[in-house]
Amino acid sequence: MNIVLLGPPGAGKGTQAKRIEEKFGLVQLSTGDMLRAAVASGSEIGLKAKAIMEAGQLVPDEVVIALIADRIGRPDAKRGFILDGFPRTTKQAEALDAMLAEKGIKLDHVIEMKVDDALLVDRIAGRYTCAKCGAGYHERNQKPKTEGVCDVCGSTEFKRRADDNAETVSKRLAAYHAQTAPILPYYRARGALKSVDGMAPIDSVTSALSAILAGKPAAAGASKAPKAPKAKRKPKSPAKARPKAKARSKAKGSRAKVPAKKAKRVTKKAVRRVKRPAASVRGKVPRKAAKALGKRRPAARRK
Ligand code: ADP
Ligand code: ADP
Ligand code: ZN
Numbered sequence: 001m002n003i004v005l006l007g008p009p010g011a012g013k014g015t016q017a018k019r020i021e022e023k024f025g026l027v028q029l030s031t032g033d034m035l036r037a038a039v040a041s042g043s044e045i046g047l048k049a050k051a052i053m054e055a056g057q058l059v060p061d062e063v064v065i066a067l068i069a070d071r072i073g074r075p076d077a078k079r080g081f082i083l084d085g086f087p088r089t090t091k092q093a094e095a096l097d098a099m100l101a102e103k104g105i106k107l108d109h110v111i112e113m114k115v116d117d118a119l120l121v122d123r124i125a126g127r128y129t130c131a132k133c134g135a136g137y138h139e140r141n142q143k144p145k146t147e148g149v150c151d152v153c154g155s156t157e158f159k160r161r162a163d164d165n166a167e168t169v170s171k172r173l174a175a176y177h178a179q180t181a182p183i184l185p186y187y188r189a190r191g192a193l194k195s196v197d198g199m200a201p202i203d204s205v206t207s208a209l210s211a212i213l214a215g216k217p218a219a220a221g222a223s224k225a226p227k228a229p230k231a232k233r234k235p236k237s238p239a240k241a242r243p244k245a246k247a248r249s250k251a252k253g254s255r256a257k258v259p260a261k262k263a264k265r266v267t268k269k270a271v272r273r274v275k276r277p278a279a280s281v282r283g284k285v286p287r288k289a290a291k292a293l294g295k296r297r298p299a300a301r302r303k
Contacts, residue, residue, distance in 0.1 A: 001026060001080040001213065002105060004087070004096075006184065007113030008176040009169070010123035011198045012205060015136050016113070017084040019206050024213060027076050030084040031064045034071065036161075054163055056171025058088060058179060065095045072099065093183045109212060110187045113198035113205070117173055124164050131157040142202060 001024060005013045017028040035053060038046035049059050068086050071077060087093040100107065115123070126139035132155035137144060144151050150158075163172070187193040196208040 001108045002083075002100075003081070003213070004083045004107060004110045004187075005113060006110065006180070006187075007198060008115060008117070008120055008180075009172045010120040010127070011113040011115045012123075012202065013084045013113060015142070015202060016205055016209055017082045018136070020082055020209060020213065023206075023210065024080070026080040026082050028082045028084055029068065029071050029077065029086070031059075031067060031086040031088075032084070034067050035059060035064075054168065056163060056168040056175065058175055061089055061091045061095070064088070065092060065099075068096070069099050072103070072105075087183060088180045090183050090186060093186050107192065109194060110192045111209065111212060112184060112193060112195040114195050115198040119199060120173060121166070121169055124169050125166065127164055128158045128160045130155050131159045 003020070003026070005017055007013050014028075014030060014032075017030065020026060021028045035046070035049050039050045039053070040046065045063065049063065052059050064086060068083070072081065083096075087096050123138065123141070126141065127136065128139070129136050130150040130153060133150060133153040135150055135152040136142070137158070148156055150156070163169075184193060194212055196205055196212070198205055200208070
């Protein structure tokens with residue numbers, strides 16, 4: 001089973017992808033995680049992506065397309081994958097179609113997680129993860145069972161993403177609306193899009209998603225996105241529908257001991273964490289991706 005999870009930053013894609021991964025035996029493919037690993041490793045891609053991500057912009061299409069093309073081709077993806085954070089532009093959606101067609105793979109579900117912008121800011125401002133195992137938490141919504149101790153691995157060190165600050169969040173949201181939301185009609189027009197209420201509690205969202213994946217009738221919180229009204233005009237091709245918008249970003253791991261409760265805005269002060277990336281990512285950056293980044297002058301000012 002192959003799935004795409006769509007939704008704005010902070011919608012809960014990563015949280016749910018991890019749960020579905022375990023429940024359905026799939027592998028989560030997060031372009032955000034791949035890029036953060038590249039940043040942490042100090043690779044050529046990472047060095048260039050860093051400024052773009054910190055500015056709340058999108059990394060160039062060619063870079064993420066090359067990352068995904070490489071990752072989808074690996075053996076573990078054959079049992080099924082959850083794409084989290086990709087595609088994010090119509091160009092990426094088209095490239096995904098092309099690479100899947102070439103490999104004879106089909107998408108089983110494209111699911112949008114709907115959450116209001118006002119809530120997203122709080123989700124992102126309160127987000128932190130275990131520095132050791134990457135388990136995700138939230139200051140109020142998803143605390144570890146024992147304060148300051150990771151439920152999964154027992155570590156007491158946590159970190160926040162450098163792009164999870166108010167200034168960058170608004171840029172990332174703007175980028176989502178300008179560049180990513182336009183791909184919803186792309187999937188809706190094919191009748192492939194379903195949606196869940198991402199504002200519901202975490203467990204309810206998992207249930208709604210699980211029902212869709214298990215092919216059960218929509219449970220509370222899940223709804224099939226209405227099909228595009230029969231348009232008089234032909235739906236714009238994704239290429240034409242591409243917005244002019246600028247971008248967004250986030251990323252990098254800033255390490256901070258987050259004493260959960262008092263874990264206030266540590267982001268800025270946080271010491272950067274240089275972590276050796278997972279072997280699955282290390283040194284595997286496709287040359288094409290590195291080249292694409294090399295050509296780009298990051299719009300962001302470096303801090
Ligand atoms: P995304 O991957 O879409 O950017 P995350 O899964 O990282 O989003 O979730 C963002 C933050 O919101 C995390 O701190 C997570 O614990 C919290 N969160 C996720 N889903 C929910 C939910 N349904 N209700 C409340 N908080 C949530
Ligand atoms: P979130 O779900 O919270 O927005 P991600 O972890 O998916 O965060 O992405 C972090 C950052 O990495 C993005 O803001 C962007 O700069 C970059 N990025 C991730 N995925 C893509 C993508 N598919 N296309 C372009 N940039 C991406
Ligand atoms: Zn942990």
